[in-house]
Structures are given as structure tokens and as C-alpha cells.
Amino acid sequence: MKLNFFCPRWGCETLSWADFFVKVKSAGYDGVEIGFPYDLSEIERHEILNGLAAHKLEVIGQHWQTVNSDFEAHKKEFESHLKSLVELKPLFINSQTGKDYYTFDQNLKLFAIADQISASSGVKILHETHRGKWSFAAHIAQSYLELNPKLRITLDISHWFAVAESLLEDQEKAVQMAILKTDHLHARIGFEEGPQVMDPRSPENERILLRHLQIWDRVISLKRENKETHFTITPEYGAPPYQHLMPFSNLPITNQWDINLWMKDLLKERYSK
Incomplete structure (x- = not known):
């Protein structure tokens, strides 16, 4: 089974798209995971699409932008964002769907919208496990x-x-159910009091890192048992406010780019065997 690693745009927004794609390709990633808002200018749309093609980078469409608390407005924005992402011709779309305070039936209606867009476009839509x-x-x-x-x-x-x-x-039981339903991994190391440890490379976080690896190992083993040929992983150590900053100076304590590269290389080596 071939593993494909994707670089998040999150944390690299200060780079132009051209510079971002060059940096991603040089770092050995297979593609990028990015948003594609429906209100992008045509110039920026063409820049993204042309850059992906020029650097032979695959793309995962990422949706997180729909945050409206009003459900009817939320539905419309959700549909617009997903339809915009289809224009990327992505491998699939990864969606942060719904709200934790929406009713069960309201969130099911959003899944139904995603299913309709997926059926009409041929683009698979996954729904991310995420707070909120x-x-x-x-x-x-x-x-x-x-x-x-x-x-x-x-x-x-x-x-x-x-x-x-x-x-x-x-x-x-819940963890096993999630493993059975997983088609993509976001590889970030969270802990009991937050979604991201300060530095997953540090010895004090070894216990927490190993717990993530045990779960990810089960995902990869299942995919191999099912004779799947490809699987995708996005190392997603995050930018602020996920990334810890020094008090008063607001300088980052660790380097986001370097940690994501470390995670990519760790998993590439671990699952190449």
C-alpha cells in the first residue's frame, strides 16, 4: 500500500501560492490539503490550479469555513463551500461539518447535502472528527x-x-468504530488537556505519541488487510492558537513546519516496512 503525505496550507498563509507549492514539493510531500472558498478571485483560483498542475501536486479540498449559527444560513453556505471545492478536482474533500449544538437531525441534513454533492460530482466527501x-x-x-x-x-x-x-x-468501542470508518488521517498529537502538545518530539510526550501511533497502526493494518492500494495522511501540527507561544513576546516556542516534516518522515519510515 502506497502512503501519500499532504502538507496543510494552514500556517503557510504568508507565502504566495507559488512559493508554497515550491516549498511543499521540495520537502517531499505528494500534495497539499487546502481550502478553496467560493469568494476567491478568478486570478487566485487560476494561480492555485496552475500551480498544482505545474508542480504535479495532488490536492485534498478542506472545508472549515461554514460557522454561521443559524441553521438555514449554515446549510446554504455549507453547500456553496463544498461546490466550490469540487472545482479543485480534489482526490476528496475533508469537511468540518455541522455544529456540536445542532440537533442530530440538523447534522444529518448536512450529511445529506454532502452526499448529494458527492453523488453529482463524483468527489468523495469525508467528515472530520473535530471539536465544535x-x-x-x-x-x-x-x-x-x-x-x-x-x-x-x-x-x-x-x-x-x-x-x-x-x-x-x-x-x-468508539475508537474501534472510528478506525473502521477512517479514510484519511490528520496526524497531530493531542493530549488530555488540549488538541496539541507543545512538541511531539520531546521525551515527556512519548507516552502520548505512542498512544496515537497505536491507533494509527490499527488504521494502517486494516487498510492493508483490505488490500487497499493508497492511503493519505496530513501531518497537521497547527499554527497559533494551537501552536504554543512565549508569553509577552508571542514568539513561537517550536517550528510548525519542522514538526510536520518530522511527523511525515516518522510515519513514512514506520509504515514502509
């Missing part, structure tokens, strides 16, 4: 996944660790 969304906690996501067998996810388990204030050793 339909999937803000492991046990809540489990209920949706049991009700909707077709639902497929991007697993970012760091959020669930923070919400549960645990590494989910006592929620094995």
Missing part, C-alpha cells in the same frame, strides 16, 4: 457512525483526547 462539530466527542460520533453506515471520516483523534480529558482507553 458533529463529531466533537468519541461517543457522540459513534452514535452517528452507527446510524449512518455510509459515513466516512477523517480521523483527528487529538480533539477527542482533549474533550474527554483522557486518551480514550475507556472508550475502546
